[in-house]
Amino acid sequence: MATYGHIQFPPESAAAPSVLAPISVEEHTATINAMRPPKRQRPVVAVIGQNEGAEITDFVVPYGVLARSGLADVIPVAPRDGAIKLTPALSVAADASTAEFDRRFPDGADYVIVPKIEDSADPQVVTWIQEQSAKGAIIVGICAGTKTLSAAGLFAGRRATAHWYDIAKLREDNPSMTWVQDRRYVVDGNVVTTTGVSASIPISLALVEAIGGRARATELAAELGATNWDARHDSSAFYLDRTDFWVQLRNSARIWAHEELGVPVSDGIDEISLALVADVYSRTRQSIAVSLAKDLAPVTTRSGLRLLPDYAIDDADLDIVLDPIDDAAPLKALDIALNEIKAHYDRETAAFIALQIEYAWPQPHEAVISD
Structure with missing residues (x-):
């Protein structure tokens, strides 16, 4: 069995893609209910990036979907004022530093979106996420943003998922974590995790449903070209060959x-x-x-993000x-x-x-x- 990093190819769990069983109404409803706004009727959403690098889709898609919903105040945040370099391409401006966000919202955010960042254990970002979690925010790790949640110690005893490439290392670093296979996103307490980059779309729509109801999520999904945003997923279909x-x-x-x-x-x-x-x-x-x-x-993009050409x-x-x-x-x-x-x-x-x-x-x- 050949290996590359923490990945076997093909992995032992690899199997032929299967017909995905639908998510039951009861499971979907419970997942959505667990993500209801914890504090405000109109929630505050912080999308936290590292100035030196944040994955573009992980960062921009949740920002765009939630801002476009009209249901929340969505704020791009970074440790310092100025540019956030997006990876692998483009740059945007932060609307607030973490210090400025804390001054504006001393009770903390309702949701903190955590994309993959350049240094997953950046102490400024990790400490701020820990503080936001302690204030009751729902912390949403998109794709390899889960590595930053791991560095913040948020996986102890929790059910979670992550990008297929990162699962083995996360389980090694968090022996009490339970990996939930075949789910695009997983909610456990105030921690939400997703699979790879493109999961940013369904989890963002799920958050819209949690905040504003099924009808608004359905309307917005049609604009995006999506017909379903539940958590079904075939984990066995993704591996490095x-x-x-x-x-x-x-x-x-x-x-x-x-x-x-x-x-x-x-x-x-x-x-x-x-x-x-x-x-x-x-x-x-x-x-x-x-x-x-x-x-x-x-x-200035459609939903107010400031792009730096x-x-x-x-x-x-x-x-x-x-x-x-x-x-x-x-x-x-x-x-x-x-x-x-x-x-x-x-x-x-x-x-x-x-x-x-x-x-x-x-x-x-x-x-x-x-x-």
């Missing part, structure tokens, strides 16, 4: 073929679609997405400029981007990206959240 291992080595080695891709941005751009497209194009190991605006002034149009010298992101549902934009990557590079590269973000691809679009 030899083809994926070879693709990342091959693409990384093709230095002469690496490309810088411009993504046009302007005020009002859909930040959810932008995050998904920039993320997948920057995971090919052959390309990186950069934002391209008329000048370097901050661009990488290049002004007149100064850019890029390999490729992508078509402007249209008003298509974000999940449609994600599927289009993966298909374009398949055509421009190859199918193996697109499949490797889908594995990285734990996204079942290709498949009928309407089933994407059900998986």
Whole structure:
């Protein structure tokens, strides 16, 4: 059995993808009820990033979905004022430092969204999350944001999940943690955890349902292109195989073929679609997405996130400029981007990206959240 880091490929638990059993109404209702706002009728949501790096989809999608719902006050937060570098692409501005947030909301947030950050054990971020948890906030670890929750000591005796790549290490570090397989997101007390990057969409819709009810979540899901946001998932379908291992080595080695891709941005751009497209194009190991605006002034996205452009149009010298992101549902934009990557590079590269973000691809679009 070959290994890579903490991952076996194929893992012992790998099995042929199966037809997913639906989540019972009782289980879904109990999960949603456990995420009801703990303090305010109109909750305050802090999306915490590290200034040096926060995963773009983990950070932007919950921000965009919850802000777009109109049900909560959503605030991008970082240890320091200024820019938050998003990985693997783009940058945004924090609306508050952790100190400023604490002055504005001494009773703490209702929800704290924790994406994957560059240093998962950053003491400033970890301490702040511990303080927010002690004040009664619901802490939501998106994808590898679970590593920061682990560093904060929030997994002792809890049921949880995480990105497929991180499960083995998290279980090693937290022997009393119970890994819940075949669930896209798991709630235990005031701690919520999710599987890989693309789980940011269903958990965000689940939070909308918890805050504002089923009807509002259904309406918003239709805008995103999702028909279901319950927790069903096939954990056995995601693991590193030899083809994926070879693709990342091959693409990384093709230095002469690496490309810088411009993504046009302007005020009002859909930040959810932008995050998904920039993320997948920057995971090919052959390309990186950069934002391209008329000048370097901050661009305000549809839901109020302040994007910091990488290049002004007149100064850019890029390999490729992508078509402007249209008003298509974000999940449609994600599927289009993966298909374009398949055509421009190859199918193996697109499949490797889908594995990285734990996204079942290709498949009928309407089933994407059900998986």
